[in-house]
Amino acid sequence: DAGVTQSPTHLIKTRGQQVTLRCSPISGHKSVSWYQQVLGQGPQFIFQYYEKEERGRGNFPDRFSARQFPNYSSELNVNALLLGDSALYLCASSLAGAGSSTDTQYFGPGTRLTVL
Amino acid sequence: AQSVAQPEDQVNVAEGNPLTVKCTYSVSGNPYLFWYVQYPNRGLQFLLKYITGDNLVKGSYGFEAEFNKSQTSFHLKKPSALVSDSALYFCAVRGLTSGTYKYIFGTGTRLKVLA
Numbered sequence: 001d002a003g004v005t006q007s008p009t010h011l012i013k014t015r016g017q018q019v020t021l022r023c024s025p026i027s028g029h030k031s032v033s034w035y036q037q038v039l040g041q042g043p044q045f046i047f048q049y050y051e052k053e054e055r056g057r058g059n060f061p062d063r064f065s066a067r068q069f070p071n072y073s074s075e076l077n078v079n080a081l082l083l084g085d086s087a088l089y090l091c092a093s094s095l096a097g098a099g100s101s102t103d104t105q106y107f108g109p110g111t112r113l114t115v116l
Numbered sequence: 117a118q119s120v121a122q123p124e125d126q127v128n129v130a131e132g133n134p135l136t137v138k139c140t141y142s143v144s145g146n147p148y149l150f151w152y153v154q155y156p157n158r159g160l161q162f163l164l165k166y167i168t169g170d171n172l173v174k175g176s177y178g179f180e181a182e183f184n185k186s187q188t189s190f191h192l193k194k195p196s197a198l199v200s201d202s203a204l205y206f207c208a209v210r211g212l213t214s215g216t217y218k219y220i221f222g223t224g225t226r227l228k229v230l231a
Contacts, residue, residue: 033218092219103210107152109158
């Protein structure tokens with residue numbers, strides 16, 4: 001079975017631009033979470049979506065937005081890019097929402113975003 | 117506040133020796149704890165989790181972790197390290213903040229297994 005897939009693998013943008021990152025969860029998983037991992041740090045929670053609804057948001061500005069589609073894939077959008085947005089963006093999928101006692105998140109390979 | 121601490125930035129161990137990667141946590145209520153491993157230019161791979169029950173949890177690739185409630189610790193262990201175990205290891209706790217469940221990760225510990 002395919003794991004979590006993300007596209008693109010790498011992306012280079014300039015300050016002020018907008019970017020869209022994509023994620024396809026493991027088949028049968030209904031929840032997708034997004035994380036930002038800055039070099040040398042652990043992943044930081046951005047969003048969680050379950051059954052196409054936002055179920056959680058981390059401490060990120062409104063420039064960050066996301067959505068989940070009927071097939072449970074998801075997109076993360078970042079507007080007005082800043083140099084500090086350079087990071088590895090990770091998508092994780094799970095069967096149920098994070099509130100489930102059996103929830104385990106499985107991560108994709110990530111998208112490396114570089115903002116110049 | 118809910119948090120995870122990994123006190124060691126790097127752990128060096130000789131191949132064949134036992135390894136321990138430390139993690140302590142702070143969370144209200146019952147802790148759900150996880151270990152993930154990250155290889156260069158890769159995402160995080162799930163190793164094991166503690167939800168409830170036996171304090172010794174067995175996971176993938178021969179890893180295990182010991183939950184200690186009194187010491188609020190969840191250390192990752194392996195009886196005999198392999199060079200291929202060299203990677204970045206993250207401990208995580210599932211926390212509830214403002215009605216939102218989310219995973220809170222530590223800063224990571226780089227494990228280096230020397231041949």
